[in-house]
Amino acid sequence: MEIVLVGLNHRTAPLEVRERVSFTAEQARRASGELRARGLLEETLVLSTCNRSEVYGVARETARECAPGVTSFLSEFHSVGADILGSSLYHHYDRHAVRHLFRLSGGLDSMMLGEAEILGQVREAYRFAHEHGATGPVLNRLFQGALEVGKRIRTETELGARPMSVAAAGVKLAERIFGKLSDRTALVLGAGTISEQVVAMLRHRGVGNLLVMNRSQEHAESLAQRFGARVIEWGRWEDALLVSDVLVTSVAANQPVLPKSVLEMAMNARGNRALFAMDLGLPRNIEATAADVYNVYVYNIDDLSGIVQQNREARESEVPRAESIVDLVRDLRARVREERGSFLRARLDSIGHLTEGQRQEIETLVDDVLEKLLIGPAERLRGERELRRKIQNVEALRDLFLSGREKP
Amino acid sequence: MPKYTAGLYLAIRLTESKAHLFLFLTILAYSLSLASYVRLLYSGRETAGRIATALLALGLITHYFALLERARGLHTVPYHDLYGSMSLFGWLLALTYLTLEVYLRQRSVGAFVLPFVLGFFLAAHLAPADRLSPTPAHGPVFAFHVTLSILAYAAFALSFVVSLIFLVQNRFLRNRKMAGLVWRLPSLELLERMSRASVLIGLISIAIGTVLGFIWVDRLTGQYWYYDPKYVITLLVLLLYAMYWLLARTTAWRGARASRLCIFNFVVVVLSFTVVNLYLSHSHRYF
Numbered sequence: 222m223e224i225v226l227v228g229l230n231h232r233t234a235p236l237e238v239r240e241r242v243s244f245t246a247e248q249a250r251r252a253s254g255e256l257r258a259r260g261l262l263e264e265t266l267v268l269s270t271c272n273r274s275e276v277y278g279v280a281r282e283t284a285r286e287c288a289p290g291v292t293s294f295l296s297e298f299h300s301v302g303a304d305i306l307g308s309s310l311y312h313h314y315d316r317h318a319v320r321h322l323f324r325l326s327g328g329l330d331s332m333m334l335g336e337a338e339i340l341g342q343v344r345e346a347y348r349f350a351h352e353h354g355a356t357g358p359v360l361n362r363l364f365q366g367a368l369e370v371g372k373r374i375r376t377e378t379e380l381g382a383r384p385m386s387v388a389a390a391g392v393k394l395a396e397r398i399f400g401k402l403s404d405r406t407a408l409v410l411g412a413g414t415i416s417e418q419v420v421a422m423l424r425h426r427g428v429g430n431l432l433v434m435n436r437s438q439e440h441a442e443s444l445a446q447r448f449g450a451r452v453i454e455w456g457r458w459e460d461a462l463l464v465s466d467v468l469v470t471s472v473a474a475n476q477p478v479l480p481k482s483v484l485e486m487a488m489n490a491r492g493n494r495a496l497f498a499m500d501l502g503l504p505r506n507i508e509a510t511a512a513d514v515y516n517v518y519v520y521n522i523d524d525l526s527g528i529v530q531q532n533r534e535a536r537e538s539e540v541p542r543a544e545s546i547v548d549l550v551r552d553l554r555a556r557v558r559e560e561r562g563s564f565l566r567a568r569l570d571s572i573g574h575l576t577e578g579q580r581q582e583i584e585t586l587v588d589d590v591l592e593k594l595l596i597g598p599a600e601r602l603r604g605e606r607e608l609r610r611k612i613q614n615v616e617a618l619r620d621l622f623l624s625g626r627e628k629p
Numbered sequence: 630m631p632k633y634t635a636g637l638y639l640a641i642r643l644t645e646s647k648a649h650l651f652l653f654l655t656i657l658a659y660s661l662s663l664a665s666y667v668r669l670l671y672s673g674r675e676t677a678g679r680i681a682t683a684l685l686a687l688g689l690i691t692h693y694f695a696l697l698e699r700a701r702g703l704h705t706v707p708y709h710d711l712y713g714s715m716s717l718f719g720w721l722l723a724l725t726y727l728t729l730e731v732y733l734r735q736r737s738v739g740a741f742v743l744p745f746v747l748g749f750f751l752a753a754h755l756a757p758a759d760r761l762s763p764t765p766a767h768g769p770v771f772a773f774h775v776t777l778s779i780l781a782y783a784a785f786a787l788s789f790v791v792s793l794i795f796l797v798q799n800r801f802l803r804n805r806k807m808a809g810l811v812w813r814l815p816s817l818e819l820l821e822r823m824s825r826a827s828v829l830i831g832l833i834s835i836a837i838g839t840v841l842g843f844i845w846v847d848r849l850t851g852q853y854w855y856y857d858p859k860y861v862i863t864l865l866v867l868l869l870y871a872m873y874w875l876l877a878r879t880t881a882w883r884g885a886r887a888s889r890l891c892i893f894n895f896v897v898v899v900l901s902f903t904v905v906n907l908y909l910s911h912s913h914r915y916f
Contacts, residue, residue: 393812394802396816397798397802397811397812397814397816397817398802398816398817398818399816399817399818400815400816400818400819489881492879492880492881492883493880493881493882493883493884494883495817495883495884512803515881515884515885515886516883516884516885518802518803520805524805527805527807528807531807535809
């Protein structure tokens with residue numbers, strides 16, 4: 222019984238191939254069922270996100286033997302030529318597959334290093350497969366472990382601590398000035414997709430009031446309706462800027478929409494209360510010299526992209542720490558699997574008269590015991606809110622199970 | 630002696646008497662607290678912050694006992710000499726900071742305040758103490774007058790540190806230079822609140838302290854007013870800080886300008902207890 226992983230991701234396959242090999246939930250369920258029905262795999266789980274499609278399984282025979290079967294199944298299922306697939310797919314077995322999944326859950330495999338969505342996607346894929354009875358003791362343990370590792374990587378490292386998109390960077394910057402945004406007002410100029418992203422982020426961070434201003438009143442109203450904002454008539458700068466603390470501009474215009482003089486006037490009227498402006502327009506919507514006005518903080522798209530880039534580099538420096546967490550849990554599980562294997566070999570061989578069915582029953586029994594022993598504490602660890610105690614418990618587990626072995 | 634490392638030897642020497650024990654414990658607590666605050670600033674780990682706060686509280690307690698032992702040993706009150714005054718100043722600075730930290734739930738300023746606390750403590754307690762002639766304590770009115778005044782200066786010092794951090798953070802944000810520190814330092818809004826809260830503590834205690842001073846002078850000499858340059862500069866300090874407190878909140882001066890005023894004000898405070906105390910005043914020696 223071995224773990225096998227066949228898949229492709231944004232590093233191995235171009236978008237056209239990823240599109241063709243992606244699974245909807247229904248397809249995932251069907252593919253999973255067929256793989257088991259054909260006797261290729263005992264347990265299956267299909268993980269499909271916009272950057273990857275992966276099939277996790279427990280091989281009936283050895284993992285290496287069943288990988289070609291899975292590959293040709295994928296080619297058949299998606300009607301993609303084996304030649305195209307062959308160059309895109311990767312195969313991982315056992316501890317390499319485990320490591321791959323653990324890294325993936327922590328966002329280490331993502332295009333945007335450390336992103337949070339992937340953990341939710343793994344959780345969802347696991348829940349879905351579990352509900353349809355596609356997983357068994359091995360994949361259950363594997364994915365519960367992966368979710369735990371992913372969560373630990375998020376809480377115990379800097380991965381994910383800093384904003385990673387332009388919209389997030391802008392909103393986090395506003396928080397560096399105003400603290401909590403709950404009693405602040407944001408004014409959004411423009412009602413395009415970028416504006417919408419920023420508005421969503423502002424709402425997510427709990428901004429108090431949202432005002433939308435757009436040349437086309439209609440678009441403004443549609444955006445305002447979706448996010449519970451108030452529409453202000455285009456051009457009424459004095460009213461709008463008097464009450465706003467955060468200003469977001471994303472308007473298609475050849476000339477700056479907000480000249481320095483308007484901002485100067487507004488700041489006078491505001492008694493110099495700080496004003497944070499994110500200028501996401503290209504060309505810029507706010508006159509460049511407006512940044513000199515007292516207590517005005519202007520960030521253009523390049524400034525914000527620069528911050529995102531810096532943070533990406535900072536995140537990359539956190540990778541070794543995240544990797545060490547992967548290693549600890551992986552070692553624990555490898556150790557348990559090893560013990561189980563040698564235990565079964567030694568005991569079952571000495572009892573000669575067992576039938577295949579009885580052997581399997583005993584193996585299931587051992588699995589159940591291990592499940593109780595390992596998953597129980599793991600569940601409690603997951604539920605433990607306080608990080609300090611959590612770490613102590615992990616250390617204790619390490620001592621219990623890995624004592625006498627070299628620490629990673 | 631070869632058995633012990635130098636550090637252990639020092640530790641044993643320091644713990645020989647009760648006074649030395651408290652001295653040693655205070656230095657230890659403050660240093661570890663500082664280390665934890667710095668760690669918090671760099672790693673953003675909340676645990677480090679909690680440890681730092683706990684150690685600071687512990688340091689405050691042992692510092693208190695160190696002050697007590699010192700006063701007993703020298704048979705005098707802490708504010709009778711320069712070193713005692715400095716130690717008391719450090720203690721009140723730490724106390725003010727801790728109060729604000731708990732009140733505003735913001736720990737990242739600790740790394741900048743603790744060096745001052747530790748510095749004043751070390752300078753005060755490691756300096757060879759002069760044999761002082763025992764002095765009368767002058768009664769509670771005088772004690773409150775001095776303690777409240779020192780508390781005010783400690784609070785002003787804290788607002789000075791916080792205003793400096795404000796200017797640094799403001800410069801980062803205005804110039805769009807994103808050092809990693811930007812994400813760790815408190816928001817401008819919070820820094821301003823912290824500085825203003827601290828100034829308010831200072832204003833109230835210096836006002837009460839000054840009134841008590843006049844009452845004490847009245848009792849001593851029977852007259853409310855006799856001229857001392859210290860009065861003038863204290864009044865100036867009061868006015869300047871009141872001005873800051875109002876400007877930072879309500880006018881076009883809010884933000885960096887107010888912070889610069891706050892820093893300027895502290896320069897006046899420092900002048901008040903250097904030049905004025907040393908050369909001009911005859912009744913105020915150390916604060």
